[in-house]
Amino acid sequence: MDAVTAGLTIGKVARGAGLAVDTVRYYEREGLLEKPARTPGGYRRYSPEAVKRLQFIRQAKELGFTLAEIRELLTLKVAPDKSCADVRARAQAKIADVESRIAQLERMKRALEQLAASCSGRGPTSECPILEALERQEPGR
Amino acid sequence: MDAVTAGLTIGKVARGAGLAVDTVRYYEREGLLEKPARTPGGYRRYSPEAVKRLQFIRQAKELGFTLAEIRELLTLKVAPDKSCADVRARAQAKIADVESRIAQLERMKRALEQLAASCSGRGPTSECPILEALERQEPGR
C-alpha cells in the first residue's frame, strides 16, 4: 500500500455514499466536491472523508436543499482566516431556515395525526384537515 | 355577483398562493388540482379553498416533497367510503416519513449551532462539524 495505491477509488466512495459514479463526477464538476488526487494513470483517489461529504450531500438533497444551497452549507467551513463573524452570520441564517422547515413539517405532522385520528373514530373521512395546517407563513426560505 | 361571475379567476388564485398562472394550469393537468367550473366563455372559476390547496402544494414542495408525493398527501382525504383503514395506514406512513425528515433537520441544526459556537470562541474555523452530523441513518424515505 504505497502512496499511489492509497485512497479509495470513485467506485468505492460512490457505493459508500449510495450514489452513482457519474453523480460523484457530476458533483465534482459542480464544485461540491474538491478535485481529488490522481494516480499516475489518471484515476481519482479519495480519502474516507469524501464518503462523509457525499453522504451529507445526499441527505441534504433528500431534505429539499438544492445543490446551490448545499454548496453554501459546505463552504461554511472553508473560511480559514478573516471571515469568522461572517461565517457565524451565515450559519445563523441557515439555522433560521432549518428551523422554519422543521416548524412546517411539524405542522404537517400534526395535520396528518389529526387525519389518522378522525378516521379511526368511524364516520366518513371528513374534509381534509391537511389544508388547514399549513396556511400563511413563509419565513425567508 | 350572479352565479356566473362568482368565484376567483385563475390570476387571483395564483397570486393568492404565490404561484404563476401557468403553474396553476400545470397542476391542474397533473391532477393536483381539481378541474374548476368554467364561465360560458371558458374561463376557470375557483373557490377560495383552491388558494389553500395551492398554498399547501407550494409549501410541501419547498419542504422537498415531489409532486407525486404531494398528490398522495392530498388524496388522503378523497376516500369517502370503504378505504378508512387504508387511509389511516397511509397517513401513518406519511407521519413516519415526516418524522424522519424532522430528525434529520434537527441533526443538521445542531451541527450548525456547533459551527457557529466554535467560531465565536476565536481560533480559526475548525474542521467542518456538519459532516459529523448526518452520518449513517436513512429510514425508508
Add this chain to the structure above:
DNA sequence: CTTGACCCTGGACCGAGCTCCAGGGTTTAG
C-alpha cells in the same frame, strides 16, 4: 502478462417541473 473489472473524457440525452410564446377570445371598468 493476461484478463476482467474498473476508470477516464466528452458529449448526448432524460424526466421533473415549470415557463414562455403565438394567436385568439372574454370581461369589465369607464
Add this chain to the structure above:
DNA sequence: CTAAACCCTGGAGCTCGGTCCAGGGTCAAG
C-alpha cells in the same frame, strides 16, 4: 361601446440534477 386587462389552448423551450453511452486506457489478481 371601447379598450385595457385578463383568460384560453397548444406546443416549444428551459433549468436542474443527473444518467448513459462510446471509445479508450488502467489496475490488480492469478
